Amino acid sequence: MEELIAKKVSDMPPSGIRKFFDVANEIGDAISLGVGEPDFDTPWHIREEGIYSLEKGKTVYSANAGLLELRQEICRYTQRRFDLIYSPTKQCLVTVGGSEGIDLAMRTLLEPGEEVLVPEPSFVSYKPCVVLAGGVAVPIPTREEDNFKLTAEELEKAITSKTKILVLPFPNNPTGAIMDREDLVKIAEVLKDKNIIVLSDEIYAELTYGKNHVSIANIPGMYERTIVLNGFSKSFSMTGWRLGYALGPEPIISMMTKVHQYALMCAPTTSQYAGIEAMRNGDEDVRLMREAYDRRRRVMVEGFRSMGLSCFEPEGAFYVFPNISATGMTSEAFCEKLLMDQRVVVVPGTAFGESGEGFVRASYAYSIEAIKEALSRIEIFVSKHI
Incomplete structure (x- = not known):
């Protein structure tokens, strides 16, 4: 059957986002900051x-x-x-x-x-x-x-x-x-x-x-x-x-x-x-969600910076992209070890292109409680490696 599949499709790598999301689903107590999906119900x-x-x-x-x-x-x-x-x-x-x-x-x-x-x-x-x-x-x-x-x-x-x-x-x-x-x-x-x-x-x-x-x-x-x-x-x-x-x-x-x-x-x-x-x-719904994301954004940025990682302050969307190169790990290794060690899902920067090496993506489209618990676990992990 492999011979029947177009080479441009078979050569295409699977999404680096979904890989970690699927693994997290198999781990019952994992906190996922991996998927870019609002945690609000549709109004x-x-x-x-x-x-x-x-x-x-x-x-x-x-x-x-x-x-x-x-x-x-x-x-x-x-x-x-x-x-x-x-x-x-x-x-x-x-x-x-x-x-x-x-x-x-x-x-x-x-x-x-x-x-x-x-x-x-x-x-x-x-x-x-x-x-x-x-x-x-x-x-x-x-x-x-x-x-x-x-x-x-x-x-x-x-x-x-x-x-x-x-x-x-x-x-x-x-x-x-x-x-x-x-x-x-x-x-x-x-x-x-x-x-x-x-x-x-x-x-x-x-x-x-x-x-x-x-x-x-x-x-x-x-x-x-x-x-x-x-x-x-x-x-x-x-x-x-x-x-x-x-x-x-x-x-x-x-x-x-x-x-x-x-x-x-x-x-x-x-x-x-x-x-x-x-x-x-829907304008008012958008405003309220944006304000909630803004609060979470500030918690997330401060959390990564306080654990010793450089973190660009995002001005849009609902992601942070901290620099994890100080740990000495590749993006992929950082995400894999973090998941196994602390049950937290973030996405390697390389899922978004080679220039993402040395970074990971964490979404703040999650509750403040989940974000704070995830940051606490990540800090424990990072403290072992820098």
């Missing part, structure tokens, strides 16, 4: 709309691009929250989670051998989606001393005649880094004379601390060449609903819709009705 008024849609028998396919009512609400929300104006009929596609948007963009844009620049450390799905679409993923390492931002200088060096797409994964998973407006202006300056599309993954746009999110599509000259990806999983705690969206230039969105039409048909209808309610009336 009741959003769940209620999904329930009502089922009770009313709204269970048929929607339009391929998504319910028009939802697309209208997405575009109103995007204008209200991020000052971005899109047409709900021509520039908006509802996807099955934000991850489908990544896959659709790659399959729509890439010819075999074309290159996609991927700042790393970053979300595990970008490179596999590039490979499955026949492209070549080119990592651009980001560094702790640069606050894990993509710099214009590193971008300039990575661009070749084959470059087709730049992935812009900010706010970032796993580092929690963000890009300020001045950072994005410098990136735009590099791209202004080049025929490169930006895939801006903004799934954590609502989860920034002390600063408002700025999309690169807001920067002059970038709106016309940017695909914005977002969704409901992180901001509205709707991971299992599998609902996201893509916004961008009409010619690209129409072709992404064509691929989506053949591959998925449409996003789940029940989820779409719940999404309408989230867009209309």
Whole structure:
């Protein structure tokens, strides 16, 4: 059977996140800081709309691009929250989670051998989606001393005649880094004379601390060449609903819709009705969750620093990315030994690219009590090794 499987699939490594999550499930008393999933229930008024849609028998396919009512609400929300104006009929596609948007963009844009620049450390799905679409993923390492931002200088060096797409994964998973407006202006300056599309993954746009999110599509000259990806999983705690969206230039969105039409048909209808309610009336829910994450963020950063580890202070998402090189262990060894010794799950930085070596990712999408207990156990472990 192995001979029948495509080599690009068999050669693809399994997710480094899931590996430790699966092991933790087999250990009854383990505390997991490994999975990037909100610990809040989907707000009741959003769940209620999904329930009502089922009770009313709204269970048929929607339009391929998504319910028009939802697309209208997405575009109103995007204008209200991020000052971005899109047409709900021509520039908006509802996807099955934000991850489908990544896959659709790659399959729509890439010819075999074309290159996609991927700042790393970053979300595990970008490179596999590039490979499955026949492209070549080119990592651009980001560094702790640069606050894990993509710099214009590193971008300039990575661009070749084959470059087709730049992935812009900010706010970032796993580092929690963000890009300020001045950072994005410098990136735009590099791209202004080049025929490169930006895939801006903004799934954590609502989860920034002390600063408002700025999309690169807001920067002059970038709106016309940017695909914005977002969704409901992180901001509205709707991971299992599998609902996201893509916004961008009409010619690209129409072709992404064509691929989506053949591959998925449409996003789940029940989820779409719940999404309408989230867009209309979910701002307060987002604010409350963001404030809770902010409190946890400060506990987590202080906890790692107090045990003698360097820890970049994240400005977005819900992860910290402490530097564990002082222990003398690789990221993989640190995570394995921590799990066996103290029953705590964190994810090796190398799961997010080679430049993640020397770091681990810990999510603070967990209760304060769980975070404090996990930090206590990690401190015991670290004290033995530094």
